[in-house]
Amino acid sequence: MTASSQQTRPDVAVDVRRRGPRRGDDRERAGWTLATPFFVLYFLFLLWPVLAAAWKSLFSDSLAGGNSKWRGLGNYGELIGDSDFWAAMWHTAFFTLLSTPPLIIIPLALALLVNRVAKGQWLFRLAFFAPYVLPVSVIVLVWNWLYQPGFGLINGYLTKLGFAEVNWLGAEGTAMVSVVIATVWWTLGFNFVLFLAGLQEIPRELYDAAKTDGAKAWQQIRYITLPLLMPTTVLVIVLQVIASLKVFDQIYLLLQGGPNFSTRPAIQYIYENGFTQYRVGYASALSFVFFLLIVAISVLLFAGLRRLQTRTGEETA
Amino acid sequence: VSVQAQDRLGVPAVRSDTAVASGRRRRLRPGGVLVIAILVIAAILWLVPFAWAIATSLKPDAETTETPVSWTASKITFDAYDSILGRGDIFRWYFNSALVSVVVTALTVLLASMAAFAFSRVAFRGKGTLFFFVAAGLIVPFQALIVPLFEEMDTFGLVDTYWAIILPQVASPIAVLVFKRFFDGIPRELEESALVDGASTWRIYWQIWMPLARPATAAVAIFTFVVTWNNFIWPFVVTTARSLQTIPVGLSTVNSFYGAQYAQVMALAIMGALPLLIAFLLFQRQIVQGISNTGLKG
Numbered sequence: 229m230t231a232s233s234q235q236t237r238p239d240v241a242v243d244v245r246r247r248g249p250r251r252g253d254d255r256e257r258a259g260w261t262l263a264t265p266f267f268v269l270y271f272l273f274l275l276w277p278v279l280a281a282a283w284k285s286l287f288s289d290s291l292a293g294g295n296s297k298w299r300g301l302g303n304y305g306e307l308i309g310d311s312d313f314w315a316a317m318w319h320t321a322f323f324t325l326l327s328t329p330p331l332i333i334i335p336l337a338l339a340l341l342v343n344r345v346a347k348g349q350w351l352f353r354l355a356f357f358a359p360y361v362l363p364v365s366v367i368v369l370v371w372n373w374l375y376q377p378g379f380g381l382i383n384g385y386l387t388k389l390g391f392a393e394v395n396w397l398g399a400e401g402t403a404m405v406s407v408v409i410a411t412v413w414w415t416l417g418f419n420f421v422l423f424l425a426g427l428q429e430i431p432r433e434l435y436d437a438a439k440t441d442g443a444k445a446w447q448q449i450r451y452i453t454l455p456l457l458m459p460t461t462v463l464v465i466v467l468q469v470i471a472s473l474k475v476f477d478q479i480y481l482l483l484q485g486g487p488n489f490s491t492r493p494a495i496q497y498i499y500e501n502g503f504t505q506y507r508v509g510y511a512s513a514l515s516f517v518f519f520l521l522i523v524a525i526s527v528l529l530f531a532g533l534r535r536l537q538t539r540t541g542e543e544t545a
Numbered sequence: 546v547s548v549q550a551q552d553r554l555g556v557p558a559v560r561s562d563t564a565v566a567s568g569r570r571r572r573l574r575p576g577g578v579l580v581i582a583i584l585v586i587a588a589i590l591w592l593v594p595f596a597w598a599i600a601t602s603l604k605p606d607a608e609t610t611e612t613p614v615s616w617t618a619s620k621i622t623f624d625a626y627d628s629i630l631g632r633g634d635i636f637r638w639y640f641n642s643a644l645v646s647v648v649v650t651a652l653t654v655l656l657a658s659m660a661a662f663a664f665s666r667v668a669f670r671g672k673g674t675l676f677f678f679v680a681a682g683l684i685v686p687f688q689a690l691i692v693p694l695f696e697e698m699d700t701f702g703l704v705d706t707y708w709a710i711i712l713p714q715v716a717s718p719i720a721v722l723v724f725k726r727f728f729d730g731i732p733r734e735l736e737e738s739a740l741v742d743g744a745s746t747w748r749i750y751w752q753i754w755m756p757l758a759r760p761a762t763a764a765v766a767i768f769t770f771v772v773t774w775n776n777f778i779w780p781f782v783v784t785t786a787r788s789l790q791t792i793p794v795g796l797s798t799v800n801s802f803y804g805a806q807y808a809q810v811m812a813l814a815i816m817g818a819l820p821l822l823i824a825f826l827l828f829q830r831q832i833v834q835g836i837s838n839t840g841l842k843g
Binding site for chain 1: 577580581583584587588591592593594595597598601609610611612613614656657659660662663664667668669670671672675678679682684685686687688689690691692693694695696697712713715716718721745746747750771774775777778782792793794795796797799807810811813814817818821822824825826829830832833836837
């Protein structure tokens with residue numbers, strides 16, 4: 229890979245507008261030499277799959293071999309009428325709707341509290357961030373164990389306290405909630421750290437001034453902290469929504485999309501069509517539609533974010 | 546590229562590197578007892594799953610499913626650890642994860658910094674277009690591309706090889722952006738003396754800029770390493786051979802051979818968590834900084 233990419237592009241190098249005796253050519257070549265190795269990998273493994281998905285989605289290819297037939301927009305026609313696909317899209321959206329609020333509110337609350345602690349902040353950061361560095365399979369093994377009926381820790385304490393047991397993983401109504409709880413435990417640390425950093429950029433003088441004016445703690449939070457933290461909050465929301473939309477690992481490993489496909493997310497449906505049904509053409513169409521949706525949502529969110537940031541920038545200026 | 550971490554999409558950075566997770570911070574007034582109490586309870590609650598996993602792994606297997614639930618058993622035993630270490634899979638997973646993560650991290654740091662240096666410091670034709678494509682990659686959801694990517698690997702004959710796991714994870718636009726941002730912020734005069742000396746662009750990159758870029762290198766390396774170490778979906782899709790399983794993939798098969806032997810399952814979960822957990826305890830500040838700064842931009 230590296231060897232082939234070391235070759236520069238002579239056509240481009242020769243074509244450069246002459247600036248100095250020789251330096252232009254040298255730098256031209258150097259620029260391409262330095263950028264090419266990365267770009268080759270980037271093109272092969274990020275851009276090409278997008279193009280391949282778009283192209284393959286027009287065929288009835290199978291991973292199992294056999295001849296590939298032109299299908300035109302047939303895969304897309306099938307997709308529009310595929311209720312399983314739209315159910316999976318809804319599960320992804322539902323996971324995002326359920327997971328985003330607690331993944332904003334809880335880390336924000338924890339960061340507000342930790343920010344008031346004078347010593348030992350690192351201890352709390354350690355506790356809240358530690359799960360974030362663990363592989364998803366560890367999260368799933370531990371939470372699967374915690375959620376067990378009867379001898380699972382959570383149900384064990386529920387019965388000890390006189391509550392009824394909850395069928396965490398086996399009932400359609402609670403399975404998604406269970407995944408969300410495990411996800412919150414796992415990933416909250418990331419948002420917590422972002423909030424804490426945002427809080428620490430708020431000038432202390434503002435609080436001092438508010439205090440001399442007799443503002444109470446909650447008034448300081450309401451009128452100083454939260455407004456000034458707004459750019460961070462919006463950014464965290466945007467990142468969280470996009471991350472949640474790509475959910476697959478923990479749902480697949482904890483529930484296999486069940487019970488009765490009630491939690492199966494979009495990416496699992498793509499995966500199953502490609503790798504268990506071997507329908508590469510159709511899976512490519514699904515991939516491409518999902519890809520376009522994620523890109524569109526990301527672009528919209530970031531455009532909104534930037535507008536908001538420039539607006540608050542003007543206000544404070 | 547994908548972390549549930551983890552992959553977070555690109556945005557303009559909003560804060561300086563020192564701000565995130567900085568130990569030197571302004572103190573607000575000391576928190577009240579109530580604040581501390583709430584936080585301590587929350588922290589304990591956060592540590593309960595770890596503690597329960599450890600407690601379970603130290604019980605005799607027959608006692609793990611006893612009700613009512615209890616934190617202790619008739620005796621503390623390391624039988625579960627004996628059993629899983631004797632089986633030995635975990636060492637294979639450690640080796641594979643370490644190999645893949647080290648190679649991906651080294652290649653990412655090298656190739657991304659080279660490209661970023663070119664984008665930041667070298668004038669060449671097509672630079673704008675090339676950079677646009679790389680930056681656009683930030684919003685490409687890697688997980689949505691597993692089917693065409695697998696087919697591509699199949700065409701190359703790379704399915705079930707280390708290269709199939711490694712190569713796609715090197716193509717990380719985030720890393721280029723982090724390096725470029727860093728290079729953009731360094732004053733130009735530094736390299737002009739070298740230019741006068743007639744040093745080649747390559748030498749300027751390697752001998753002047755890379756030593757200066759240690760903070761960016763550390764952030765990208767830590768982020769890339771953790772993300773690669775924890776990546777589940779891609780190694781899961783592109784390998785079927787047990788000999789190539791990384792920790793996340795190997796651990797996902799645990800239930801099929803340990804089933805309801807929860808002491809063993811928890812011992813495996815703990816062994817799977819251990820390497821990064823130890824690293825995290827030792828380098829907490831650097832890891833939090835590397836992940837949050839890079840993840841923020843990425």
